Amino acid sequence: MAFLMMGAVHQMEAHLESALGGIGLSLAKFRVLSQLVEAKEPVPLSSLAERCSCVRSNMTQLVDRLEAEKLVERVSDPSDRRSVLAALTPGGRARHDEGARVLADAEREVFERIPWADRDSLARLVQLLKP
């Protein structure tokens, strides 16, 4: 059962990943951009890591890569010299919007095989697994 779910979800991830790959994004990078869009302002890496449910060291290198592609910028926080803020660039914003469209399509493709009536119960059951 656990293996069944892992298999299905990994295939789904691979599908989304490959769709995003077409525009030079990945799920991890999209999640970061997405959080920055939502925040509407520069976010400390630490808080960004928390929002993305990953550890700080991971966010460091994720932002490294995003910065290399000029999708985000590191800016320093005047009020706390330990902190480094990640700021969305215009290019990053555009890439995110593109990614959101691509992802919506890919997600539709995955779920179109399961009838609308069943989606609620699937969501409910999956939710039960979480805490």
Added chain:
Amino acid sequence: MAFLMMGAVHQMEAHLESALGGIGLSLAKFRVLSQLVEAKEPVPLSSLAERCSCVRSNMTQLVDRLEAEKLVERVSDPSDRRSVLAALTPGGRARHDEGARVLADAEREVFERIPWADRDSLARLVQLLKP
């Protein structure tokens, strides 16, 4: 919806992973041992990779690590000198059995929150996602 499922499954994976971690295994390594047990005989890395749904290069280093822990052995295939067979050692067999017990417990913990009546429909819906 996709993100909900990914989140839930990743947490579940983390739980199983940490349970296996207690005995020096991981999901990936357990999957390999498991396939070797099932096969009842040495298996070419290529076929092992296929059974584990991963690429050959990944299996190479997975077997590297398992071999370093003396859980499997590389033996050469007399009938095809390109091929390298992975063979389960007695220690590997024992570790697998231990892993299977640990995993069964961990899986029970994860799913005990969802009522028996719902498990079938969850399995059915997840199955729909797969091909």
Added chain:
DNA sequence: GGTGTATCATTCACCCATGAACAACCCTTC
């Protein structure tokens, strides 16, 4: 028998994720 093609395992470079160790910095508390 020689040639071409396909398959095998490995290596390499890369991506994503974790935990441990670390220097820099903030903040309390004396």
Added chain:
DNA sequence: GAAGGGTTGTTCATGGGTGAATGATACACC
């Protein structure tokens, strides 16, 4: 104001995964 303890981001080692390139081998076909 000096001292300690908690944060912050980075680095490093490790594990797990991919795709591309490579050298060795098998095999079919001429």
